[in-house]
Amino acid sequence: MASVIIRFGLLANILSVFQVTHALTLNVSTTGGNASSPILYGLLFEDVYHSGDGGLYAELVQNRAFQGTTINLDSNNHVEGPFQNLDYWHSSGPEVTLTLDNQQPSLSDALPYHMRVDVASGSGSDNNNTGFWNEGFWGMNITTATRYAANFYLRGDYEGDIVCAFWSNTTNSMLGNTTFTGISQTDSDGWKLYQQTFTPFASGPDEKNTFHLTFDGTAVAGSNLRFNMISVFQQTWKNGNNGLRMDLAEAMNDIGGKYLRMPGGNNLEGQSSPYRWKWNETIGSIIDRPGFPGTWGYYNTNGLGLLEMMQWCIDMGLETILGVWGGYYLDHEVVAEADLQPYIDDVLNELEFLLGPENSTYGSLRASLGYPDPFTIKYVEIGNEDFFDSSNSYINYRFSMFSDAIKAAYPDMIIISSIWSGYFTDPVLPNGTVQDLHDYFSASDMVSKFNGYDNADRNYPVLVGEYAAIYDDEHTNPNQLDNPTLQSATSEAVYILGLERNSDLVVGFSHGALIKSLHDEPDNVAMMKHSPTEIVLSMSYYVAKLFATNYGSQTVPVTADTGYGPLYWSVMKNESETYFVKIVNYDGVDSTPVMVNIPGKSNEAKLITLTAPDMYSSNLPGNTTSIWTETTNKKLRGGKIVGARNDW
Missing domain, CATH: 3.20.20.80 (Glycosidases)
Known part of the structure; x- marks a missing residue:
């Protein structure tokens, strides 16, 4: 089973790409056809x-503004509130208590709740253990290859430094940190935004990483600080804002x-x-x-x-x-x-x-x-x-x-x-x-x-x-x-051929x-699945990419000497007379050639195939089994056979 795209420049003569039960000849017309949608894929x-x-x-922080996480439904499938909570947040140190609070003034009308961080009287001054931390979305991707932007809003009476840091749960070691220095404010000052960008000094060995925020426990002992919109962004695609x-x-x-x-x-x-x-x-x-x-x-x-x-x-x-x-x-x-x-x-x-x-x-x-x-x-x-x-x-x-x-x-x-x-x-x-x-x-x-x-x-x-x-x-x-x-995925490829036609x-x-x-x-x-540190590109992803990156502006009529199945096909071309012959082998066997004829064209083509070891092959985390091969400027001569392996 395989998907194949034969991309012809200014053209091709005879090409065999498949193992099938019966010989198949595709005669591609150089005239006719219909204009294709320019946004087909x-x-x-x-x-x-x-x-x-x-x-x-x-965003790496989960529940960054205490808006809530899990949604509950009643017996009639109606959404049930309240939603606000402290899910995925944890205190650092036995003398620190985290409480969901809505004491005014709020940060904004949209975010009426915040997290109050109480520190018991007589608390020590261990900055590495006075504060709180967040789990992220099943961990975080921490690497020295990218920048990170840490932000938080603070309300409370506090003078001192606040440290934001990444930690690896696997090695129990810090991976990187940034220090907000010279903080000086009181309750009457209201909410203030603090933001800095930094690069970790070590990469996490896996996704089991967390984000910690710590401060001077002695400065807050017997009192509290209030936090909201605690956010950490990894460097974004094209460095887009909020991207x-x-x-x-x-x-x-x-x-x-x-x-x-x-x-x-x-x-x-x-x-x-x-x-x-x-x-x-x-x-x-x-x-x-x-x-x-x-x-x-x-x-x-x-x-x-x-x-x-x-x-x-x-x-x-x-x-x-x-x-x-x-x-x-x-x-x-x-x-x-x-x-x-x-x-x-x-x-x-x-x-x-x-x-x-x-x-x-x-x-x-x-x-x-x-x-x-x-x-x-x-x-x-x-x-x-x-x-x-x-x-x-x-x-x-x-x-x-x-x-x-x-x-x-x-x-x-x-x-x-x-x-x-x-x-x-x-x-x-x-x-x-x-x-x-x-x-x-x-x-x-x-x-x-x-x-x-x-x-x-x-x-x-x-x-x-x-x-x-x-x-x-x-x-x-x-x-x-x-x-x-x-x-x-190959069945989807057959379906897509029908849409192209x-x-x-x-x-x-x-x-x-x-x-x-x-x-x-x-x-x-899914086409793509992800963890904090990995993405898995599925067979469906590669089929979609194969088709979307090889498309024309109009359909091209094709006649064949046999009906569809196990081979299915469509042909498109663009304004520069590049032809895209797409063939899908769904449940094919044997090794009889397929011939593609485009009258009056030269003997040169690009052949792309997508296949895998067997029909149930699937791309999984750490294991990609799909096989995408490309042959550029394939020289073809009348009667020459180019084989493409087929495993079932």
């Missing part, structure tokens, strides 16, 4: 299984995607009222972001907010597909038609914030936050997976009310529906409305969808906002995969699981 992001907080968002974890961002950029669908997903909708993703609570200073109880079992800081995601799009050259809340919560609560207008107004305010001139109400707010020029957004999706709304409110009024208001303000905006047009009877989707479909299948079902869009209504373009092969075919379904295998209809597609934490969700497929 994309990315989906929502904060799911610590893909944002504790993942792509480069992205470097290794995850780099791996994501390497995929070669052309759009970012954000901010999700189920996390956009929210579990229950009033807890949903609210754009205006994700902008500005991080002390003004209250966060909200996310839909995946933990509290979201919204540190990775709307502007951070827009900067992400800029830095990676991605088109933005903006999801807006459509009046529906995951517990099936729906906003009534008579009550919907304020939420429509909120979407229009968000769009003005992103697209409005600098002198508009919300455009000026954007400018005050460092973005005087409007962004460019062509696509807005209303809601997410609204086919779960059994009341049919999306069909009856929600979609049209949001869509009409957006189009009135932005006539050229491309509107995306979160349900397929086949659900609509009266009213119908306006022609040209993009419909977002989510395809989660077993490996064999994924392959069966190869021609699923061949006869789709061309009046309704398709965004496959989420796809993934999540079940194997060896066991009785449902048997969800822990990680993508060669079998499941219909890329005049398909606007774009993105894998349904971009990033997940190895600690939070180890038993669930």
